[in-house]
Amino acid sequence: MTIRNSLGFWLGVALLVLTSHTVNGQDRGFITVASTTSTQNSGLFDTLIPQFEAATGIAVRIVAVGTGQALRIGCNGDADAVLVHAPAAEQAFIDQGCGVDRREVMFNDFVLIGPRADPANVAAADSAIDAFARIATEQAAFASRGDDSGTHKKELSIWQAADIAPAGGWYRALGAGMGAALNTAAAMNAYVMSDRATWISFNNRQDLSIVYQGDPRLFNQYASVLVNPERHPIQYDLAQVWHNWLVSSAGQAAIADYRLRGQALFTPNAP
Amino acid sequence: MLDAFAGAAGLLLTGDPTLTHIVGLSLRVSLSAVLVASVLALPVGAALALFRFPGRTGVVVLLNALMGLPPVVAGLIVYILLSRAGPLGSLGLLFTPQAMVIVQSLLIFPIVAALTRQMVSDLWVEYREQLTSLGASRVRAIPSLLWDARFSLVTALLAGFGRAVAEVGAVLIVGGNIDGVTRVMTTAIALETNKGNLSLALALGVILMGLTLAVNAVAFAVGEFSRRRYGV
Numbered sequence: 001m002t003i004r005n006s007l008g009f010w011l012g013v014a015l016l017v018l019t020s021h022t023v024n025g026q027d028r029g030f031i032t033v034a035s036t037t038s039t040q041n042s043g044l045f046d047t048l049i050p051q052f053e054a055a056t057g058i059a060v061r062i063v064a065v066g067t068g069q070a071l072r073i074g075c076n077g078d079a080d081a082v083l084v085h086a087p088a089a090e091q092a093f094i095d096q097g098c099g100v101d102r103r104e105v106m107f108n109d110f111v112l113i114g115p116r117a118d119p120a121n122v123a124a125a126d127s128a129i130d131a132f133a134r135i136a137t138e139q140a141a142f143a144s145r146g147d148d149s150g151t152h153k154k155e156l157s158i159w160q161a162a163d164i165a166p167a168g169g170w171y172r173a174l175g176a177g178m179g180a181a182l183n184t185a186a187a188m189n190a191y192v193m194s195d196r197a198t199w200i201s202f203n204n205r206q207d208l209s210i211v212y213q214g215d216p217r218l219f220n221q222y223a224s225v226l227v228n229p230e231r232h233p234i235q236y237d238l239a240q241v242w243h244n245w246l247v248s249s250a251g252q253a254a255i256a257d258y259r260l261r262g263q264a265l266f267t268p269n270a271p
Numbered sequence: 272m273l274d275a276f277a278g279a280a281g282l283l284l285t286g287d288p289t290l291t292h293i294v295g296l297s298l299r300v301s302l303s304a305v306l307v308a309s310v311l312a313l314p315v316g317a318a319l320a321l322f323r324f325p326g327r328t329g330v331v332v333l334l335n336a337l338m339g340l341p342p343v344v345a346g347l348i349v350y351i352l353l354s355r356a357g358p359l360g361s362l363g364l365l366f367t368p369q370a371m372v373i374v375q376s377l378l379i380f381p382i383v384a385a386l387t388r389q390m391v392s393d394l395w396v397e398y399r400e401q402l403t404s405l406g407a408s409r410v411r412a413i414p415s416l417l418w419d420a421r422f423s424l425v426t427a428l429l430a431g432f433g434r435a436v437a438e439v440g441a442v443l444i445v446g447g448n449i450d451g452v453t454r455v456m457t458t459a460i461a462l463e464t465n466k467g468n469l470s471l472a473l474a475l476g477v478i479l480m481g482l483t484l485a486v487n488a489v490a491f492a493v494g495e496f497s498r499r500r501y502g503v
Contacts, residue, residue, distance in 0.1 A: 064448070078356075178465070183464065202467040
């Protein structure tokens with residue numbers, strides 16, 4: 001085989017390999033949903049999506065990132081719908097013309113995780129604000145997501161309500177997803193705020209446990225928003241089927257039925 | 272650690288379909304990227320070795336520097352290009368294996384081109400008089416030099432493959448780590464780490480290293496076989 005022929009041969013092989021991917025992807029309709037790491041890491045989608053696909057024949061591709069990035073992906077038209085948890089950011093997403101038709105789907109709550117020894121005595125706090133204030137006063141190590149995610153936005157809102165500007169060596173902004181932040185907090189024996197679903201499904205807890213929970217301020221609402229079809233040529237009709245299914249009785253039952261270690265991870269609350 | 276090796280063995284032996292798909296996709300994407308990058312990088316590298324033109328030194332330095340192109344930056348560039356809001360958005364390639372091939376090709380190209388340039392330069396010094404006395408033009412000399420350097424060039428291709436298959440930042444951005452569509456070994460390892468499943472993550476790491484070892488062993492064996500059969 002001469003060089004010229006062999007180049008042609010390999011080029012042919014490369015094209016064959018490349019095009020074979022395309023064929024695989026297009027034999028069924030699919031939608032892309034940008035969602036959060038909490039919904040993926042908790043395993044929710046692993047039970048939800050097969051039920052949706054069986055009911056509708058539409059495949060769902062989940063891109064799991066922080067809420068901030070999920071909304072940007074939606075705004076760029078790179079997803080057909082988003083499922084996120086930051087009501088103010090969702091409203092801004094709609095106001096900017098990026099999304100339409102926000103619907104509340106389910107909720108759980110945030111919990112404050114920390115070392116069992118609880119050096120800041122957070123367990124005795126009478127509110128989330130008080131718990132955060134105790135950590136700041138004690139200058140106990142605190143791991144912040146620092147990634148513009150829904151959990152990060154919630155954490156910042158609590159610091160603000162406590163009138164504290166967290167800074168200094170004890171406050172560590174990680175710029176990481178929920179699971180990565182929990183791994184880091186476990187290694188540093190630091191306090192960290194997590195959504196309950198990720199915490200329940202997390203397997204590297206080391207010395208960490210829930211040290212504070214239950215304040216209504218820690219409520220965590222998830223909502224589905226469709227990407228504005230007038231902005232980008234998205235799969236609007238298919239995405240609507242998903243959007244409607246999530247809030248239908250079948251979708252809500254599928255969410256309620258998902259339990260891990262004997263606990264419900266999300267509570268459906270579509271109106 | 273023992274858990275991880277036992278876990279890796281268990282996963283492989285049971286032929287878990289999810290794992291099989293992930294391993295297969297890793298290989299397909301990274302080997303495709305090596306092919307695409309080589310088709311462009313081999314002639315470019317050889318041409319840079321043979322031709323003198325203004326700014327050539329700058330191009331060579333730039334190419335060498337791009338061997339250190341941060342994968343996250345490459346991922347970001349390709350994301351911006353392929354996003355529906357970007358210039359190539361109408362192709363609908365974002366979050367597909369093709370997008371991962373593109374970004375990995377971008378990462379591999381400078382490695383293969385720079386190493387090819389170096390190897391062909393060395394050969395050119397050696398064979399220049401012989402080739403020119405036969406009346407071959409420089410353009411005609413490129414294929415023969417590449418052919419003569421083929422056994423060394425395999426190392427350049429393996430370096431490219433190693434970079435591609437081990438990379439996580441770029442394929443995460445342009446692939447999205449979608450289950451069953453764009454999840455490869457490295458993004459699966461990152462995901463399991465984030466779930467706190469450290470021993471499963473390590474088991475996948477062991478499999479990935481085994482895979483890389485196997486590809487290198489095959490390349491070495493083929494090289495040795497051809498060397499014996501056809502001579503250098």
